[in-house]
Amino acid sequence: MGDYRRQVPDGVADILADECAVKRETEAAVRGVFLGHGLREVCTPTFEYLDVFSTGQAVLEQEEMFKLTDPRGRLLVIRPDMTIPIARMAATNMKGEPKPHKLFYISEVFRVNGNGADGLREFTQAGVEMIGIPGVEADGECISIAVQAVKTAGVEDFRIDIGQVEFFESIIDEINISGEDKESLRHYIKHKNLVAVEEFLDKKKVNGKLKELLLLIPVLYGNAAEVLRRAGEFPLNRGAEKALEDIEKACSIINEYGYGEYISIDLGMVKELPYYTGIIFKGFTRDLGYIICSGGRYDYLQKDFGEDAPATGFAININRVVQALYKQNPQRSRRPKAFILKCSDGDRKKAIRTAQKLRAAGLYVELDMTATSMDRILTYAREKGVGRVITLQEGSRLKVTDVETGKYTITSVPGIIASYSQASSECIAGWH
Amino acid sequence: MDRFLRIALAKGRIALQAVELFENIGINCSPVREGTRRLIIRDPGSMVEFILVKPKDVAKYVELGAVDMGVVGKDMLLEQQPDLYEVLDLGIGKCRMVVAGPEKPRFFLNRAVKVVATKYPVTARNYFREKRESIQVVNLDGSVELAPLVGLSNVIVDLVETGRTLEENGLVILDEICPISARLVVNKVSLKMENERINKVLKALRQALRKAV
Numbered sequence: 001m002g003d004y005r006r007q008v009p010d011g012v013a014d015i016l017a018d019e020c021a022v023k024r025e026t027e028a029a030v031r032g033v034f035l036g037h038g039l040r041e042v043c044t045p046t047f048e049y050l051d052v053f054s055t056g057q058a059v060l061e062q063e064e065m066f067k068l069t070d071p072r073g074r075l076l077v078i079r080p081d082m083t084i085p086i087a088r089m090a091a092t093n094m095k096g097e098p099k100p101h102k103l104f105y106i107s108e109v110f111r112v113n114g115n116g117a118d119g120l121r122e123f124t125q126a127g128v129e130m131i132g133i134p135g136v137e138a139d140g141e142c143i144s145i146a147v148q149a150v151k152t153a154g155v156e157d158f159r160i161d162i163g164q165v166e167f168f169e170s171i172i173d174e175i176n177i178s179g180e181d182k183e184s185l186r187h188y189i190k191h192k193n194l195v196a197v198e199e200f201l202d203k204k205k206v207n208g209k210l211k212e213l214l215l216l217i218p219v220l221y222g223n224a225a226e227v228l229r230r231a232g233e234f235p236l237n238r239g240a241e242k243a244l245e246d247i248e249k250a251c252s253i254i255n256e257y258g259y260g261e262y263i264s265i266d267l268g269m270v271k272e273l274p275y276y277t278g279i280i281f282k283g284f285t286r287d288l289g290y291i292i293c294s295g296g297r298y299d300y301l302q303k304d305f306g307e308d309a310p311a312t313g314f315a316i317n318i319n320r321v322v323q324a325l326y327k328q329n330p331q332r333s334r335r336p337k338a339f340i341l342k343c344s345d346g347d348r349k350k351a352i353r354t355a356q357k358l359r360a361a362g363l364y365v366e367l368d369m370t371a372t373s374m375d376r377i378l379t380y381a382r383e384k385g386v387g388r389v390i391t392l393q394e395g396s397r398l399k400v401t402d403v404e405t406g407k408y409t410i411t412s413v414p415g416i417i418a419s420y421s422q423a424s425s426e427c428i429a430g431w432h
Numbered sequence: 433m434d435r436f437l438r439i440a441l442a443k444g445r446i447a448l449q450a451v452e453l454f455e456n457i458g459i460n461c462s463p464v465r466e467g468t469r470r471l472i473i474r475d476p477g478s479m480v481e482f483i484l485v486k487p488k489d490v491a492k493y494v495e496l497g498a499v500d501m502g503v504v505g506k507d508m509l510l511e512q513q514p515d516l517y518e519v520l521d522l523g524i525g526k527c528r529m530v531v532a533g534p535e536k537p538r539f540f541l542n543r544a545v546k547v548v549a550t551k552y553p554v555t556a557r558n559y560f561r562e563k564r565e566s567i568q569v570v571n572l573d574g575s576v577e578l579a580p581l582v583g584l585s586n587v588i589v590d591l592v593e594t595g596r597t598l599e600e601n602g603l604v605i606l607d608e609i610c611p612i613s614a615r616l617v618v619n620k621v622s623l624k625m626e627n628e629r630i631n632k633v634l635k636a637l638r639q640a641l642r643k644a645v
Contacts, residue, residue: 117495117496117515157625161624191517191518193517194519264624266624284620284624285621286621286625288497288621289495289496289497289498289619289621289622290495290621
C-alpha cells in the first residue's frame with residue numbers, strides 16, 4: 001500500500017493564504033452583485049439521495065458522482081451540481097411561497113472525473129436560479145447579472161456568447177432522422193466540424209436552402225446584429241424564428257443595462273445539457289482557454305420534482321475566475337489594511353490597546369511579541385504581503401515604517417485610521 | 433502590442449506536410465522544414481508561432497488554451513474526445529482506422545468475450561459498443577499487429593495506411609471504422625477572441641486546399 005500522508009488526491013488542492021484571500025474577495029464581490037439585484041442566498045446539503053440527481057432530465061452520468069451509502073444502505077451522492085438540488089428545494093420546501101423565486105448560492109460541487117478542461121474534482125460555483133419566470137426578460141437579466149458579477153470580480157477582456165437551443169432544434173425537426181442521428185449532427189455542429197456536417201447532410205439527402213442553412217449554423221457567430229441579419233435571410237420555421245426573436249430581445253435588454261459591448265452571439269451553440277429549453281450562454285476571457293461561466297433557460301426541470309415552473313439561471317466557476325485574475329495580474333496581492341505592530345515585554349499592554357483601537361476601525365493588525373530585530377520583522381512582513389510595521393514611540397505617538405521603501409512617518413492612532421481605513425478592501429485593490 | 437497566434441503541430445511527418453500548407457498561404461516556417469531542434473518557431477512577419485509537440489498532446493494544448501490552433505490526426509480526436517472546434521480537414525496524413533485480424537478467426541480463450549489489442553482503447557470500445565459486442569481491451573503502445581499472432585488478442589483496432597504490414601503478417605481488414613486525416617482544430621475561446629486572425633488563416637487554407645484538389 002502506498003503512503004499518501006503527504007499528498008492530496010488528483011483534482012483537489014489546498015488553497016494557500018494569498019490565493020484564498022483572492023478567492024474570498026471574488027466570492028464577496030459576486031455575492032455583493034447578486035444581493036444588489038434582490039437575489040436571496042440559499043444552501044443545500046453537501047450530500048443527497050442519488051435519486052435527486054438521476055430522475056428525468058438530470059444531466060450527470062452516475063459515474064460522474066461521488067457516492068456514499070447511508071446506514072440503511074441507500075445511495076447518497078456528494079452534490080455534483082447546484083441547479084438540481086435548488087430545483088428540488090423550490091418544488092418542495094418553497095412550494096407555498098409566491099413565485100418567482102430569485103435565488104443564488106456559492107457552494108463547492110464535486111465531480112469524480114473532474115470538471116472539463118481544468119480537471120478539478122472540487123470547485124466553487126456561484127450561481128443564480130430564477131424559478132417561476134417564463135419570459136426572455138429574465139434571461140436578459142441573468143446575463144446582465146453575470147456580466148456585472150464577473151466584471152466586479154475584476155476580470156478584464158471578458159465576453160458572453162449567447163445562443164438559443166431551439167434555433168438548431170427546430171431546424172433539425174424538419175429533417176426526418178432518428179434521435180441518434182440528431183445527436184450526431186448536434187455533435188458535429190457543436191465542434192463546428194463543417195466537413196462532417198456536409199457528409200452527414202449528403203448521406204441523409206438534405207439539400208437546398210436547408211442544407212445551406214445547416215452548413216452556415218456553425219459559423220453564425222459574432223456581432224449580434226450581423227448574425228441575426230444573416231440568419232434572418234433564410235426561410236425559417238416558427239420555432240427558429242422565435243429563437244431569433246428571443247435572442248434579439250435578450251440583447252436589447254442587455255444593451256439597456258449598458259453591457260452591449262460584452263456580448264456576442266453563437267447560433268451554433270447547441271444543447272449540451274438536456275434540460276436547456278431556450279436562451280443559453282457562455283462567458284470567457286481571452287486569458288483563459290475555457291469558459292468561466294455558463295447558463296440558460298430550463299423550463300421543464302421543475303416537473304421532475306412535481307411542480308410546473310419555468311426557470312432560468314447560470315453559474316460562475318469561481319476557481320476559474322481566480323485563475324483568470326492571476327493570469328491577468330500575476331503581481332502578488334497587496335494587503336492595504338494589514339499592519340504588524342512590534343512590541344516587547346515592557347510595552348505589551350500599550351501595544352494591545354493600540355491594536356484594539358486600530359482593529360475597531362477595520363484595520364488588520366498582527367502583534368509581534370517576539371522582540372526580534374526590526375530587520376527580521378521587515379523580511380517577514382515582505383514575505384507575508386504586509387506593507388507596514390508600527391512601532392510604539394513616546395506617549396501616543398506611533399512610527400509607521402513602509403516595508404518596501406524603509407521610509408517612516410511618525411503619526412498616531414487617529415492618523416493611521418485616517419490614512420488607511422479607507423483603503424479599498426483586501427487584494428481586489430491589487431487588481432486595478 | 434499584438435500577440436503571436438500560436439499553432440501546435442504534431443512532430444513528424446504530419447508537421448512537415450502541414451508546414452507546406454502554411455507556407456502556401458504565406459506563413460514562413462522554414463526552421464520546421466529544416467528539422468530545427470527548437471520547440472517554438474516564430475514567424476514575426478505573419479505573427480504566427482508554431483510549437484512542436486507529440487501527436488498525442490496536440491489536442492490537450494488546444495483544449496487548455498496553451499495554443500490557439502493545432503494540427504492533429506482525427507485518430508487522436510476520436511480517442512481523446514477533446515472539447516474544441518474541429519474546423520478543417522487538411523487532407524494530409526490520410527489513412528484508415530480498421531478492425532483487423534487473422535483471416536480465419538482463432539479462438540484461444542475459453543470465453544465468449546473478444547479480446548481486442550489496440551493503441552486506441554476508447555475508439556475500440558465505442559466501435560464494439562455500437563455493435564453491441566462485449567470486448568476486453570488490451571492497451572498496447574506499438575506493434576499492435578503482433579498481438580493476434582502470439583495469441584494476445586483475437587483482433588486489433590489500428591491505423592492502416594497501405595495495408596502492407598497487415599498483409600506481411602497474415603492479417604486482413606475485417607471492418608473499416610472510419611477514414612482518418614489531419615484536422616485543423618481551434619480553441620473554443622480563441623475562435624471568438626481572435627476571430628479575425630483565425631478566420632483569415634482558415635479562409636486562406638480553404639482556398640489553398642481547394643486549388644490543390
